[in-house]
Amino acid sequence: MKDIFEWSRVxxxxxPEVFLVEVIFRSVVMFIVLLLTLKIAGKRGVKQxxxxxxxxxxxxxxxxxxxxxxDNVGILPAITVFVVxxxxxxxxxxxxxxxxxxxxxxxGKTACFINEGRFSIKNFKKESLAQDExxxxxxxxxxxxxxxxxxxxxxxxxxxxxxxxxxxxVKYGLPILPxxxxxxxxxxPKDGYFSCTFCGFTEIxxxxxxxxxxxxxxxxxxxxxxxxxx
Numbered sequence: 001m002k003d004i005f006e007w008s009r010v011x012x013x014x015x016p017e018v019f020l021v022e023v024i025f026r027s028v029v030m031f032i033v034l035l036l037t038l039k040i041a042g043k044r045g046v047k048q049x050x051x052x053x054x055x056x057x058x059x060x061x062x063x064x065x066x067x068x069x070x071d072n073v074g075i076l077p078a079i080t081v082f083v084v085x086x087x088x089x090x091x092x093x094x095x096x097x098x099x100x101x102x103x104x105x106x107x108g109k110t111a112c113f114i115n116e117g118r119f120s121i122k123n124f125k126k127e128s129l130a131q132d133e134x135x136x137x138x139x140x141x142x143x144x145x146x147x148x149x150x151x152x153x154x155x156x157x158x159x160x161x162x163x164x165x166x167x168x169x170v171k172y173g174l175p176i177l178p179x180x181x182x183x184x185x186x187x188x189p190k191d192g193y194f195s196c197t198f199c200g201f202t203e204i205x206x207x208x209x210x211x212x213x214x215x216x217x218x219x220x221x222x223x224x225x226x227x228x229x230x
Contacts (some may be wrong), residue, residue: 019077023080027063029089031055031084032084040071053205063078109155110156115132116150117146117174118146118149121198121199134160138152138162138176141162144176144228145172145173147202149165151163167227172195173224174197183221186221188208188210193205194220195220197221198212201215
């Protein structure tokens with residue numbers, strides 16, 4: 001039976017001192033793996049925290065939790081992990097301060113998603129953001145259609161920032177309310193303002209079929225021009 005507070009076990013768990021070198025190597029590798037994994041997941045996967053901040057939290061949480069619960073994990077190897085993580089944090093922060101490109105890689109950068117009432121398709125694809133998810137975010141801001149929005153950005157934290165047209169400048173735009181958006185069709189039923197359901201391009205259309213000149217898609221929905229009510 002193991003004795004409580006058997007210090008050689010608590011601190012080392014019968015491991016040789018040289019094992020700390022392996023702990024340092026393991027910590028660096030897993031830190032980098034965490035960082036790259038969350039980078040691939042995108043901003044929305046770590047909403048409200050930057051990727052870098054999330055990596056620090058996960059790594060420190062894991063290092064702290066194991067020696068608290070498991071008697072086969074020594075405290076000194078866990079402390080070594082903490083030291084390595086803090087040193088990695090300092091190193092990456094220093095490198096980010098020295099290199100704008102590296103800072104952008106680590107923290108990401110703000111991307112414009114809507115410009116003058118129309119999607120920036122390139123940025124939208126790059127962030128792997130689902131249209132339904134984005135529409136949901138906009139509806140929470142009392143937005144009914146894209147014609148109310150001058151610009152919208154996804155911040156490095158994953159939050160959506162929106163800038164609106166004045167009431168007298170609101171344009172016809174793509175409706176994002178489900179009961180209106182779901183009326184999309186490849187056949188334009190009448191003359192009037194219609195919006196491409198993929199990119200939000202809006203113009204006067206005649207009844208029949210049409211292909212969007214910006215994204216080459218052919219699904220349309222009738223545009224609306226309501227003023228935003230807050």
